[in-house]
Amino acid sequence: MIRHGGNIYETQRNRGIPTDELIDFSANINPLGMAPALKDALADSFEAILHYPDIEYFNLKQSIASVYGIAPEFIFPGNGAGELIFRYFRVLRPKKVLIVAPTFSEYEQAIRLAGGEVEYFQLQEDADFNLDIAALKLRLADGFDVLVLCNPNNPTGSFLPLSQLGEIVESSQHYGMQVMVDESFIDFVCEAPQQSAVQLLSENVFVVKSLTKFYAIPGLRLGFAVSFNTDVNELLNYTREPWNINALAAMAGEIILHQTDYIRESIRYVDAERVRFVEDLKKIDGLTVYPSSVNFLLLRLDERFDLCDMSEKLLQKKFLIRNASNFEFLDSRYFRIAVRKREENILLTQALKEYLVIDK
Amino acid sequence: MIRHGGNIYETQRNRGIPTDELIDFSANINPLGMAPALKDALADSFEAILHYPDIEYFNLKQSIASVYGIAPEFIFPGNGAGELIFRYFRVLRPKKVLIVAPTFSEYEQAIRLAGGEVEYFQLQEDADFNLDIAALKLRLADGFDVLVLCNPNNPTGSFLPLSQLGEIVESSQHYGMQVMVDESFIDFVCEAPQQSAVQLLSENVFVVKSLTKFYAIPGLRLGFAVSFNTDVNELLNYTREPWNINALAAMAGEIILHQTDYIRESIRYVDAERVRFVEDLKKIDGLTVYPSSVNFLLLRLDERFDLCDMSEKLLQKKFLIRNASNFEFLDSRYFRIAVRKREENILLTQALKEYLVIDK
DSSP: OOOOSOOHHHHHHHHOOOTTTOEEOSSOOOTTOSOHHHHHHHHTOHHHHHSOOOTTOHHHHHHHHHHHTSOGGGEEEESHHHHHHHHHHHHHOOSEEEEEESOOTHHHHHHHHTTOEEEEEEOOGGGTTOOOHHHHHHHHTTOOSEEEEESSOTTTOOOOOHHHHHHHHHHHHHTTOEEEEEOTTGGGTSSTTTTOGGGGOOTTEEEEEESTTTTTOTTTOOEEEEEOOHHHHHHHHHHOOTTOSOHHHHHHHHHHTTOHHHHHHHHHHHHHHHHHHHHHHHTSTTEEEOOOSSSEEEEEEOTTSOHHHHHHHHHHTTEEOEEOTTSTTOOTTEEEEEOOOHHHHHHHHHHHHHHHHHTO | OOOSSOOHHHHHHHHOOOTTTOEEOSSOOOTTOSOHHHHHHHHTOHHHHHSOOOTTOHHHHHHHHHHHTSOGGGEEEESHHHHHHHHHHHHHOOSEEEEEESOOTHHHHHHHHTTOEEEEEEOOGGGTTOOOHHHHHHHHTTOOSEEEEESSOTTTOOOOOHHHHHHHHHHHHHTTOEEEEEOTTGGGTSSTTTTOGGGGOOTTEEEEEESTTTTTOTTTOOEEEEEOOHHHHHHHHHHOOTTOSOHHHHHHHHHHTTOHHHHHHHHHHHHHHHHHHHHHHHTSTTEEEOOOSSSEEEEEEOTTSOHHHHHHHHHHTTEEOEEOTTSTTOOTTEEEEEOOOHHHHHHHHHHHHHHHHHTO
16 A cells, blocks of 8 residues: 655565666655755764764754744654654544544554544645635534644645634634644745744644655654643653654754755745746646645546556656555545656656657 | 763763763773774765655565564564564553563663553672572562563673573463563674574564664664564554654664674674773772673672762763663662773773772
8 A cells, every 4th residue: 555655665676666766756855955064964974873862852952942932842853753743642642633634644543543533624626625714613613632734735735824723723722622733844835933833832732843855854754843732741751762863863953954045945946846847737638736835746637547557657767656545535546746856847747748648 | 860871962061071072881882883884885875864764674674584584574673672662562551560670771661651560570689680580480470461681681781591581481471471582782692693582483572672782873773673473563563653763774774784794703802802891890999890791891889989979080081981870779889881992991990990099
């Protein structure tokens, strides 16, 4: 089963295509790669590997805290955002959780592992998967322990501005619910902490985010959560496993958030490139492209084509795309592609055109 | 509170001694450092960081499986041994666990987090902390769900040969108990899989081990477990968080276990150096040195001296040692030191001599 994008190793094993030859559009990683300062630091990283990481992750917390303008005690670094999502639900043990979907599948896995029950609030395709806030507020009255929102949302790319998020948080407070906001892709929208739910500073908000996408370090595993709920925080600290983050990821976290030039250039590049990419893709007959605010696009293939066949043909040209049919409410017509470098995006556009014109 | 050794970052923060100036005898890391082949691979590791790790860790499991001569399905790589210890108890949810102690404190933390109760079986100081197998077998009759053994044991350095371990496992089987054996330091005793509990191939044995000590990669976080219990294994797979191991650690794991020359030279070096180090230390009046099979030594300071004061004086000379008073059954007279390079061990011996002679 396809659970996640970016599995270039499985493609190598099953299809014999070397990982360094694949053009991976299935994982959503910053096309500019790592920040130069991080590359330099990593090149000289043997020392960091030879020692245990700082078990308190003092500098890492300070680094994040300074960017978000909050105290380090509210910050919880993790071995990827995933570790924090699993830990959050493990300590919260919610009975019933509402997830806005289609979205990232790990929320459900984490909730079920913690013994919780999941319901979905469906984003409508005919509204370009934008959230209907009024309808969501009505649904909240049904009684949930937690509301889960991915913002910007994976795989739709839709983004909810802070003011609207604030409305939802307020409504959730009214019902005594927690709100988990996953901001793993928000850095592609704006510089931190702009638009971040961290600014809502509320006891019922848990913000989690991965640093591996924007900063192009998926192999290192790094994420963090921000929580102002003292009860939750005590449990998060109590259940943390020692040295949960490796030393290179911790070192990276101390560097990357301060690379202002790299951050601005990445936002600018991805933004401009997404606009061009979408324009090109929209010209292809047989594809629907949904609006996106980030570094990936959700697309729908017309019924007269077969996504598996198309994926196969693209793979023969070394392009890996993400079949999105395992996302709740999506089916085998949907796929997701990353916004990569200009040249690569042009090549994929070309390959899609060829396939859809020839096979028509 | 001192929970673990190797916290050079805290020492830097609190005492202003730069981490690269400290001579860290408090963490138990291979004094020969990393395998040369691993250094080469890491120097060219940017590519590995830019991709998600293989979510199945296929090559890593294969690599471990081939060394231990078992199928990959029985192998569970982890973000350090710690992650596996916590996950094991989380899926097992034991009511009552017997831990042979003094030993590593994380077992108790993991068991309590999983809602279990802990009892201790005390290793006797007057038997040099060697395990009294007959007495342990009697104790097993009291009814426990799991027995936890660290072998070789941290912090005592004592080692139980496979034949004796087999006796204990048999007795545990009789009582329907699980046995968890932590072999994080066994590679210093012999080449894998010699002497490993993996060879007992039993449904009631769970073997866990860290690869960070022998292979000198504590900053990378890497460990694995071997389990032949199908029920436990299903739950271990079900509860694994995606990408639990970073890409560099996975890459390291594929390389290091096959560095036979490095492995033999490390065993030989540490073995010879420990013998010399112990001989030198035994000549110092005021110290008791306990026999050890591995790369660290447990020592006891005579009552007429003060361990905190001694640690402080050693730190002024940049030596960091591990106060062992937080280990169950040990008190403020006990400390642990790693076997480091010959030159460094001589320097520490000298510093200890100076302190104990001057302060007498």
